[in-house]
Amino acid sequence: MLQTELLKQKTNEAEAVIEQYLPAESGHQKIIFEAMNYSVRAGGKRLRPILMRETYQLFGGKGQEIEPFMAAIEMIHTSSLIHDDLPCMDNDELRRGVPTTWVKYGYDMAVLAGDALLIYAVETAVKALSFTGTAQEGARVARAIGLLAAKTGIYGMVGGQVVDVQLTGQDIPAQKLDFIYRLKTGALLEASMMIGAMLAGASDEELGQVEEMAGAVGLAFQIQDDILDVTSTAEQLGKPTLSDEKNHKTTYVTLEGIEKARADVAKISERAIEILHGLPGKNQFLEDLIRMLITRDR
Numbered sequence: 001m002l003q004t005e006l007l008k009q010k011t012n013e014a015e016a017v018i019e020q021y022l023p024a025e026s027g028h029q030k031i032i033f034e035a036m037n038y039s040v041r042a043g044g045k046r047l048r049p050i051l052m053r054e055t056y057q058l059f060g061g062k063g064q065e066i067e068p069f070m071a072a073i074e075m076i077h078t079s080s081l082i083h084d085d086l087p088c089m090d091n092d093e094l095r096r097g098v099p100t101t102w103v104k105y106g107y108d109m110a111v112l113a114g115d116a117l118l119i120y121a122v123e124t125a126v127k128a129l130s131f132t133g134t135a136q137e138g139a140r141v142a143r144a145i146g147l148l149a150a151k152t153g154i155y156g157m158v159g160g161q162v163v164d165v166q167l168t169g170q171d172i173p174a175q176k177l178d179f180i181y182r183l184k185t186g187a188l189l190e191a192s193m194m195i196g197a198m199l200a201g202a203s204d205e206e207l208g209q210v211e212e213m214a215g216a217v218g219l220a221f222q223i224q225d226d227i228l229d230v231t232s233t234a235e236q237l238g239k240p241t242l243s244d245e246k247n248h249k250t251t252y253v254t255l256e257g258i259e260k261a262r263a264d265v266a267k268i269s270e271r272a273i274e275i276l277h278g279l280p281g282k283n284q285f286l287e288d289l290i291r292m293l294i295t296r297d298r
Contacts, residue, residue, distance in 0.1 A: 014053070022071075023120065052193065055210065057283065058281045065140075066195075072124045073148070076118060076188065079115070079117035126145065144198050155183075182218065185225075194207055206280070210279070216275070224296065
């Protein structure tokens with residue numbers, strides 16, 4: 001079982017790292033810094049930076065070069081949430097129990113805040129170079145920046161979002177829904193865990209295993225999200241429920257039903273744990289965290 005106090009400690013540590021890299025709220029463009037910081041500070045599980053550091057430590061990583069990437073991945077994730085909530089997308093007014101960025105700062109500033117976080121994340125990731133001492137470490141950071149961009153862009157998160165938006169209101173076949181989930185949700189989880197492994201010196205074969213594991217975690221996580229949208233309450237989730245139904249979206253639950261969705265979450269997550277057990281090193285917290293993510297109720 002995941003220890004609540006340990007998870008809280010890890011979350012607080014990730015929060016502290018992220019906070020170090022947020023922009024100062026000053027200058028003529030102060031409002032954009034405020035909107036960026038408001039969005040990042042709205043809370044959340046800090047799942048991606050935690051998974052990144054835990055995977056880094058699983059492969060023996062001990063340096064600080066992981067920290068700029070922890071902040072960067074959370075900035076990218078937050079940028080996607082800002083854009084997801086816009087009236088032209090999901091039109092949500094509540095996120096994590098507080099007004100969404102477009103409600104707080106206006107549609108125009110929300111678009112700019114999402115854009116700003118996306119590019120500021122790259123600027124932040126580059127700062128990892130200052131923590132490297134050898135050419136090999138520098139090369140790993142450069143490779144990780146490339147991976148971060150690839151998993152974020154048109155072949156990753158953005159690509160999944162494109163197909164999701166394009167097919168909103170239509171019946172989506174299982175194959176395309178799987179594509180959307182693996183890119184829109186899975187890509188950033190893959191980036192998180194692969195970057196952690198990469199910076200710690202994992203081999204290409206091990207990176208492939210980490211990618212498969214993270215992809216399974218992402219798919220199970222998204223299916224569980226679909227389940228919660230139907231079964232949970234707005235108070236538990238910190239955002240409106242039945243939003244998928246409101247937006248006429250096909251989900252895993254609408255395709256397969258609740259019971260099949262729950263069974264598949266368990267099956268997919270066990271595959272992720274199986275891969276984890278085959279990797280070098282041992283990280284019980286990481287295993288417990290993966291299990292918690294797919295049994296969560298919020």
